[in-house]
Amino acid sequence: MKLYGHPGSTCTRKVLTTLAEKGREAEFVSIDLFKGQQKSPDYLAKHPFGVVPFLEDDGFTMYESRAIIRYLDAKLPGPKLTPGDAPSLGRMEQWISVEQSYFTSPCMTIVRELVFTPMRGGTPDMDKVFKARGETGKVLDVVDRALMSQAYLAGDTFSLADISWLPYLQYLSATPHGTLITERPFVKSWWQRISTRPSWKKVNG
Ligand SMILES: N[C@@H](CCC(=O)N[C@@H](CS)C(=O)NCC(=O)O)C(=O)O
Numbered sequence: 001m002k003l004y005g006h007p008g009s010t011c012t013r014k015v016l017t018t019l020a021e022k023g024r025e026a027e028f029v030s031i032d033l034f035k036g037q038q039k040s041p042d043y044l045a046k047h048p049f050g051v052v053p054f055l056e057d058d059g060f061t062m063y064e065s066r067a068i069i070r071y072l073d074a075k076l077p078g079p080k081l082t083p084g085d086a087p088s089l090g091r092m093e094q095w096i097s098v099e100q101s102y103f104t105s106p107c108m109t110i111v112r113e114l115v116f117t118p119m120r121g122g123t124p125d126m127d128k129v130f131k132a133r134g135e136t137g138k139v140l141d142v143v144d145r146a147l148m149s150q151a152y153l154a155g156d157t158f159s160l161a162d163i164s165w166l167p168y169l170q171y172l173s174a175t176p177h178g179t180l181i182t183e184r185p186f187v188k189s190w191w192q193r194i195s196t197r198p199s200w201k202k203v204n205g
Contacts, residue, residue, distance in 0.1 A: 001026040004046070005053040006033045010108075010167035011065035012053045013203050017163050018069040020199035022078035026055075066096060069160050081160045092154035095146075095161040098139065104168055106135035111171040129177075136172070137180055140187050147186035151193065162194045170195065170204060 003019075003026040005012030019026055031037045031052050039050045047054045047063045054063045055071075062068060073081045083089050109132035113124040146153070153161035169191055173181055182188050194200065 001058070002029055002056040003027070003053055004029045004031050004043070004055075006031055009033065009052050010104075010171070011051070013167040013170075014065045014163055015053050015055070015068050015072070016203045017166060017199050018072045018081065018160070019076075020202050021081055021158075021163070021197075022072065022076040024072075024076055024078070066100065066160075066164060069163060073160060081158070081163065083154050083157065083159060088155040088157075088159075092159045092161040095143075095153040096164045098142070099161075099164045099168070103136065103139045103165070106132040106139070107168045107172050110136060110175055110177050111168075114175045114177070115171070133177055133180065136177070140180055140184055143190075144184040144186045147190050152190070158194065158197070162190075166194055166200055170200075 001024070003012070003015060005015065005028065007013075007030070031043060033052065037043060038047070038052055043054075044050050046061065049063070051063075053065055053068060055061065055068050057075075062071060070082070083092055110129055113126075113129045113132075117124050143153075150156060152158050153165070169181060172178055173191070173195075181191050195204075
């Protein structure tokens with residue numbers, strides 16, 4: 001199995017975490033996003049949208065991180081990361097959709113402005129940061145209420161939904177707006193639970 005990605009990429013990290021939960025390693029092919037290698041003709045021949053990750057598995061190839069993690073969980077032996085009962089499965093899918101639809105964009109706006117823009121010598125747009133902070137906080141309020149009565153997003157067990165939130169929360173936690181996580185008691189304890197898993201420590205380390 002070969003995974004094309006970038007070690008700092010949130011989408012690559014979801015796939016690496018899923019592999020680690022399954023106790024599986026893939027050959028890692030590093031794509032240099034800073035040099036634009038994802039837009040090279042060779043890579044575009046694999047991934048027509050020119051982003052990472054991209055998976056090759058014994059002649060079968062695919063892209064889109066959320067699809068890849070579902071594929072890996074279905075295919076690989078090891079602990080199941082998708083609940084077997086319909087309500088928990090529905091919850092898992094709901095939270096993966098919430099992450100993609102409402103959370104990732106404002107969360108990564110904060111990270112882009114406060115981490116990546118200064119790294120490139122630019123000045124953060126604080127209006128964007130404060131607007132995004134409000135939006136991110138509203139989503140985390142909803143998560144906080146849901147986690148009042150359960151340990152993980154899908155219910156009692158860790159699932160692909162938790163994996164899909166981990167990389168974004170990690171970046172957010174490294175900004176001054178990491179308080180968005182720590183000031184919500186149920187989000188805070190969930191974050192402690194999921195971010196200390198050996199799989200995430202391996203990927204984040
Ligand atoms: N929906 C895609 C998004 C992939 C994506 O945006 N990847 C980023 C890294 S996390 C990327 O390759 N960015 C480089 C670029 O946009 O050129 C997925 O989930 O795989």
